[in-house]
Amino acid sequence: MNSIKLKRQSWNIGIILIALFLGSWQVSRLPVFGSYEARTFLLGILPIALLSMGQAIIIIGGGINLAIGAESVLINCLAARFMVDKSFTVAVALTIFFLLISVLVGALTGLIISKSKIADIIVTLATSFILIGLAMYIQPSPGGGMNLTLAHLISGKDSAFLPPLITLILPLIVIWLPLYRSRTGIAMFAIGSNKDSAFLSGVNVDRTRIKLYAIGGLFAGISGIALTAITLSGSPFASISNTATLNSVAGAVLGGVALSGGVGGLTGPALAALILYFIPTILLNYGIDPAYSQIITGALTIFVVLVGGLIRNRGKKK
Amino acid sequence: MNKKALLKISNLAKSYGSVVALRDANFEVLPGEIHALLGANGAGKSTLVKILTGVISSDQGVIEVNGTPVKFTSPDNARKGGVAPVFQDPALIPDISIQRNLHLTGTNKNRFLKEIAQMGLTVDLNKLASEIELPLLRMIDLARALSHDPDLLILDEITAALPVDMAQKVISIMGQYKAQGKSVIFISHRLAEIEEICDRATVLRDGINVDTFDAAAGSEERIVASMLGDKNVSAKEHNQRSNKSENDILLKVEGLAGGKHLKSVSFEIHKGEVLGVAALEGQGQDLLFEILAGESKPSDGKIFINNNEVHFNHPDDAIKYGISYVPGDRKTALMPQRSIRENLALTRFRGLRNWGKINFRDEDSKVDGAIESLEIDTRAKSQVKRLSGGNQQKVTIGRWVTTGFDLLLCFDPTRGIDVGTKAQIYALIEKFANEGMAVLLFTSELREIQLACDRAIVLYEGKVQADLEYDNCDEASLLNAAHGLVGA
Numbered sequence: 001m002n003s004i005k006l007k008r009q010s011w012n013i014g015i016i017l018i019a020l021f022l023g024s025w026q027v028s029r030l031p032v033f034g035s036y037e038a039r040t041f042l043l044g045i046l047p048i049a050l051l052s053m054g055q056a057i058i059i060i061g062g063g064i065n066l067a068i069g070a071e072s073v074l075i076n077c078l079a080a081r082f083m084v085d086k087s088f089t090v091a092v093a094l095t096i097f098f099l100l101i102s103v104l105v106g107a108l109t110g111l112i113i114s115k116s117k118i119a120d121i122i123v124t125l126a127t128s129f130i131l132i133g134l135a136m137y138i139q140p141s142p143g144g145g146m147n148l149t150l151a152h153l154i155s156g157k158d159s160a161f162l163p164p165l166i167t168l169i170l171p172l173i174v175i176w177l178p179l180y181r182s183r184t185g186i187a188m189f190a191i192g193s194n195k196d197s198a199f200l201s202g203v204n205v206d207r208t209r210i211k212l213y214a215i216g217g218l219f220a221g222i223s224g225i226a227l228t229a230i231t232l233s234g235s236p237f238a239s240i241s242n243t244a245t246l247n248s249v250a251g252a253v254l255g256g257v258a259l260s261g262g263v264g265g266l267t268g269p270a271l272a273a274l275i276l277y278f279i280p281t282i283l284l285n286y287g288i289d290p291a292y293s294q295i296i297t298g299a300l301t302i303f304v305v306l307v308g309g310l311i312r313n314r315g316k317k318k
Numbered sequence: 319m320n321k322k323a324l325l326k327i328s329n330l331a332k333s334y335g336s337v338v339a340l341r342d343a344n345f346e347v348l349p350g351e352i353h354a355l356l357g358a359n360g361a362g363k364s365t366l367v368k369i370l371t372g373v374i375s376s377d378q379g380v381i382e383v384n385g386t387p388v389k390f391t392s393p394d395n396a397r398k399g400g401v402a403p404v405f406q407d408p409a410l411i412p413d414i415s416i417q418r419n420l421h422l423t424g425t426n427k428n429r430f431l432k433e434i435a436q437m438g439l440t441v442d443l444n445k446l447a448s449e450i451e452l453p454l455l456r457m458i459d460l461a462r463a464l465s466h467d468p469d470l471l472i473l474d475e476i477t478a479a480l481p482v483d484m485a486q487k488v489i490s491i492m493g494q495y496k497a498q499g500k501s502v503i504f505i506s507h508r509l510a511e512i513e514e515i516c517d518r519a520t521v522l523r524d525g526i527n528v529d530t531f532d533a534a535a536g537s538e539e540r541i542v543a544s545m546l547g548d549k550n551v552s553a554k555e556h557n558q559r560s561n562k563s564e565n566d567i568l569l570k571v572e573g574l575a576g577g578k579h580l581k582s583v584s585f586e587i588h589k590g591e592v593l594g595v596a597a598l599e600g601q602g603q604d605l606l607f608e609i610l611a612g613e614s615k616p617s618d619g620k621i622f623i624n625n626n627e628v629h630f631n632h633p634d635d636a637i638k639y640g641i642s643y644v645p646g647d648r649k650t651a652l653m654p655q656r657s658i659r660e661n662l663a664l665t666r667f668r669g670l671r672n673w674g675k676i677n678f679r680d681e682d683s684k685v686d687g688a689i690e691s692l693e694i695d696t697r698a699k700s701q702v703k704r705l706s707g708g709n710q711q712k713v714t715i716g717r718w719v720t721t722g723f724d725l726l727l728c729f730d731p732t733r734g735i736d737v738g739t740k741a742q743i744y745a746l747i748e749k750f751a752n753e754g755m756a757v758l759l760f761t762s763e764l765r766e767i768q769l770a771c772d773r774a775i776v777l778y779e780g781k782v783q784a785d786l787e788y789d790n791c792d793e794a795s796l797l798n799a800a801h802g803l804v805g806a
Contacts, residue, residue, distance in 0.1 A: 186414060186422045193413035200373065200409040201422050202394025262413035 011256035011308050015271045018304070022278035029285050039161035041274075044281070046155070046164050047072065047227045049273035050171065051244055052251025054219025056269040057179075059252050061212040062192035062261030063120040067109060067128035068220045069244030070135070073236065075102050075224025077135040080144025080234025091147035099221045105131065106217020110210035128241065135236040142235045146228050154229035167226055168270065171219060176266045184211055193262030251276060254301050256308060275300075322385065324349045324501050325370075325401075325470055330379030331525070332365050337697055337704070339365040341525030343379070347470065352492055352502045354512045354533055357522035358545050358708070358736035363505055364406065366522070367474050370503075371403040372396040383469075397423070402468035404459045406475045406734065412448035416458060419447060425465045433461035437487055453480050453599050460488065464495070471495060472503045477511060478734040481599030481762065482797065489515045507736055508763060509541060521545055542737050566590070567625070568756045569610075569641075569725055574619035577605045581780030582619070587725070587756050592747055594771030595760040596796045601777040603760050604646070607729045610758070611643035612636035637665075640724030644714050644731055646760075651714040654703035658694060659685050661702050661713050665721045688716040693742060708739035715746065725756045732766065744770045764796045778802040 027033045051072055058065045065071075078098050083091045105127075113123045156163035179185045187208040190198035199205050223244075228234060253259060254275065255268030276297060283293040323346035330343040340362040347353045357363045368374045370381065372390030380387050383399060390396035393403065410419045420430055420443075427443070434441050439457055447455060456479055463471060473492075477485040485508075492502050492515055504516060512519060516533040521544040529544040566589040574583045580602030587593045597603045608614040610621070612630030621628050623639050630636045633643070642665075645651050652661055662685045689696060692712040695705070702713060711731055718726060728747070732740045747757050747770050759771060767774045774791045776784040776799035784799035 183421065186418045189414045189418070190411040190422055193411045197407075197409045197411050198422075200393050200403075200405055201411065201419070202392060202397060202424075203422065204392070204394075262411070 010311060012265070012268050012271070014304070014308065015255060015268050015275070019271050019274045019278070022275060022282060026278055026282050026285070029282065034159065035161045036159040039156050039159060039164060041277070042161055042164035042168065043155055043230050045273045045277045046168055046230065047223045048244065048247050048251060048276065049168055049270045050219050050223035050226060051248040052255060052269035052273050053171065053176070053266045054216040054223070055245075055248035056252040056255060056257045056264055056266055057176075057188070057219070058120075058212055058216040059249075059257050059259060060192050060261060060264050061188045061209060062195065063110075063113065063209065063212070064124070064249070064259075065106075065109065065213065065216055066121060066124040066245055067131055068124075068216060068248050069241035069246075070128040070131035070238075071102055071105055071217055071220035072224040072227065072244060073241040074105070074131045074135040074138075075099075075221045076227045077139035077144070077234035077236050079146060079225055079228040080232075081139045083147060083150075083228070084145035086147055088147050088149045091150045095150070095225055098225065099218060102217045102221025102224065103214045104217070106220070107210050107214035109217070110213030113213070114206035114209050128245070132236070132238045132241055135234075135241075139234040139236045142233055142237075144228075144234045145232050151229040151232060154226055164226075167222070171222055172266055172270065175215065175218065179215065180265075184208060188212055189262050191261075247273075247276060250297075250301055254304055322349075323347065323382070324351075324384060325503075326380075326382040326385075327366075327370075328380045328382075330366065330369060330381070331377050332362075332369060332374065333377060334704070338525055340369070340376070343522065343525065343527050345520045345527050345530055347501050347503060349469075349501055350496055350499045351518065352496050352504055352516045354516040354519035355503055355505045355522065356512070356519055356541055356545060358738050361522040361545070361736075362525040363522055364474065364706075365525075367403065367405070367472055367503075367505070370396070370472060371401060371405075394423075397466055397468070400469035401472065402463040402466045402470075403472040404456070404463050404474065404476050406478075408447070408452070408455045408459055410447040410455060410459060413446060415444050415446055416441060416450070417443040420462065423462060423466075425462050429465040430461055433464045434458070437461065437491065451600070453484050456480055457484060457487075460491070464491075468500070470501050470503065472505075474505045475507070475734050477506050477508060478762075482764070482800070483598060485511070507732075507734060507740075509737070510765075512541070545737060568623065569758075570622040570625070571610075572620045572622070574606065574609060574616050574621070575780070576609060576614060576616040576618070577602065579780050580605045580609075580616075583777065583780070583782055584619075585775050585782055585785065587758060589724075589756055590751050590754045591773065592751050592757045592759060592771045594767040594774035594791065595758065595777065596764055596767055596774055596800055597760070597777035598800050599762075601800075602780040603777055604729070606777070607643065607645075607727050607758075607760065610636065610641060610727055611645075612641075613643070637723075640722075641727065642718040642721075642723035642725070643727045644718070644729065646729035646731075646733065648707065648710045648714055652702050652710060655701055658689065658696060658699045658702055658705070658713055662688050662717045662720055665717045684720045688719045691719065692716045692746065708735040711735055711743070712739070715743070719746075723755060725758065726750060728757060728759045730760055730762050733762065740766075764793045764800075767791045767796060768793075776800050 030037055051068055055065060055068050075098050083094050086094065109124060109127050113120050116123065153163060154167050187198065187203045190201060190203050191205050191208050195205055251272045252269045255272035257264030257269060279297050279300065280290065280293040283296065325347040328344050330340055332340040343362065343366055355363055369376045372392045372395050388399055390399060420427055437457055439454065441458060456476055460476060477488055480488065489511060492504065495502060506512060512533050518530060519533040519541065520530045521528050521541060523545060531540060567586050568589045570586040572584045575581055579600055583606055595603055605614060609616045612633040612635050628639060663681050694712045694716065695709050702710060715731065731743055747759065750757055761767065768791050771791065772788055774786050774796065775782050776796060778800060779802065783802055786795060
């Protein structure tokens with residue numbers, strides 16, 4: 001790996017170091033650390049890590065999706081409502097169907113933004129209300145469930161930590177890697193970096209944006225399904241969706257995605273979700289007031305982004 | 319000329335709202351021809367290029383390529399149709415590597431590297447576009463366009479951002495390209511380049527093609543005349559000011575150094591003097607200006623104003639000492655979405671008290687005065703970004719006119735500006751000097767030195783290579799010094 005590439009990976013390396021540090025701290029506090037505890041970790045971060053990755057794709061492409069939490073909650077409610085007491089095969093078919101819906105919702109959002117030329121932040125704020133409304137209509141109160149075999153396949157059971165790990169990593173390998181290498185992937189960085197230059201280079205800006213929102217929607221859908229498998233219920237609350245959306249932005253930014261677009265990857269946001277999870281857990285273990293843990297999380301986010309930004313800017317100056 | 323036209327444009331028109339950018343453009347480009355497209359700022363050249371390359375669509379008119387009517391819907395589409403452009407602004411995506419940039423346009427990597435090698439350059443494909451300096455980026459843009467083997471290459475002011483040696487390289491590439499039977503549309507404000515390489519020239523004025531003729535040596539006057547129409551602005555003889563006295567040193571710089579390129583620069587500038595700065599690309603001139611404007615800090619050296627040593631920590635400090643900076647990149651100086659008025663009045667806020675009310679009546683009269691004295695075209699006054707490049711440049715200078723200054727730093731103020739506007743800017747600079755202000759003027763076009771300056775320094779390898787009196791500032795001497803061949 002030459003120095004240029006190393007410098008570009010510096011953010012990821014930093015995030016890995018912070019995550020390792022916090023992780024070993026947390027592990028050292030536990031009386032035992034085995035596969036059961038590992039699974040608990042993974043379940044704690046899985047939905048938000050997936051959501052951060054989806055958000056990251058959209059932010060790299062120069063947009064932002066404030067409805068990504070609502071998309072996830074909608075799929076969560078759909079899954080919990082319709083998958084309860086269904087056989088495994090039906091549940092799998094429904095999963096695929098719901099993931100298609102999440103792709104469609106994302107694509108539709110991207111279409112509205114592209115055609116209306118209204119800012120992403122406004123359109124997605126509006127769609128978040130619509131999607132939460134739909135979720136509440138589908139699942140008026142918390143409840144529902146999921147076929148247990150499928151749930152265990154997604155989120156594991158007892159000390160089986162491999163299934164949630166696979167659910168976390170598989171989208172990275174199956175969706176992100178091919179995307180990164182494809183023309184759409186380059187177009188994603190291009191429209192986020194400079195829309196006009198991208199257009200002059202022959203990128204179809206509208207179509208790329210729609211694709212990115214669709215892929216972001218897919219990640220939100222996977223997150224929603226994972227949430228259903230973990231909680232075995234659907235919760236139609238705006239507060240959940242709003243917190244999830246904000247955390248997804250925090251995860252993306254902490255993971256090295258520039259809010260201005262054009263810079264970043266998905267590994268960082270996935271790891272950042274780990275950090276966002278560790279901080280409150282560790283502080284809770286020490287018996288520290290949750291209010292402080294919020295403050296510390298916020299301060300750390302600013303610190304990491306500040307240091308990372310400084311390093312990045314120094315690299316850019318001739 | 320009975321050859322069949324490669325490109326034929328008839329009755330092309332385009333309006334943006336009430337602003338007519340292109341009224342009725344007609345011309346032909348023959349195979350194996352280098353065709354210059356000329357015109358004052360706002361004459362419609364850029365609009366025409368954008369239509370030809372599918373960036374925007376025309377309101378009416380026909381484009382024919384090899385006799386077949388075409389309508390390009392995107393730059394990609396145009397590229398596949400054999401028309402490859404190099405736009406005025408770099409079209410490479412800043413945040414991704416050159417390799418991925420090539421991938422984006424479907425450019426063959428080996429072919430690209432071959433083109434780059436033929437230019438005598440080297441490019442690290444793993445570098446991000448934002449890590450590469452502008453002149454090289456322009457050459458990469460050109461190499462990428464050439465790799466697509468277009469029948470028609472469109473170069474929109476590519477030489478404006480290039481130092482003399484690279485501009486010369488572009489011209490020889492165009493010559494080779496023509497020898498292969500391919501055609502080029504070449505847009506440039508440097509008339510010497512037009513005469514050197516172009517076969518024919520078409521002049522646009524107010525969105526209409528007013529003249530097409532053979533471009534040969536001596537056609538300069540015809541070009542200028544048809545570009546300006548009845549406006550009588552010939553580049554007038556420079557009258558040297560004699561009232562300069564040795565005691566009135568306004569700014570003195572000693573051993574200024576900084577960054578990679580600026581080694582040790584010393585010079586002085588008198589009140590009422592226009593000092594030219596000439597240099598090839600990358601001799602530290604940009605940093606010199608940034609340091610004097612308080613934007614960057616020197617690693618070594620001293621700055622004196624009226625014989626007192628000063629230190630700048632912030633552009634505000636420089637402004638307090640009466641130094642105003644007009645940067646080379648108009649886009650960094652302007653607030654593109656705001657009106658001409660607000661852009662002109664921006665620097666006046668210094669005269670306001672915090673929370674005080676803005677005296678609009680006073681502002682109006684000052685701003686109107688500036689607009690009038692600079693002859694800014696106010697048709698699109700509500701947003702500066704809709705103005706043509708020359709008018710934008712006038713706004714960046716004009717804002718300092720409304721506030722006043724002792725020393726004006728102008729970094730390549732006439733880059734990409736038509737002859738008429740250039741003459742206006744020279745006149746403005748001369749007016750400043752006559753009023754006792756000093757101007758430090760960097761220009762990438764060497765003949766400007768004698769048109770606008772009283773004296774010139776030439777930078778080479780971060781040092782002052784030559785300090786030339788007016789009579790010695792001819793292009794040849796400047797060029798020699800800029801290549802480090804004489805002086806010091």
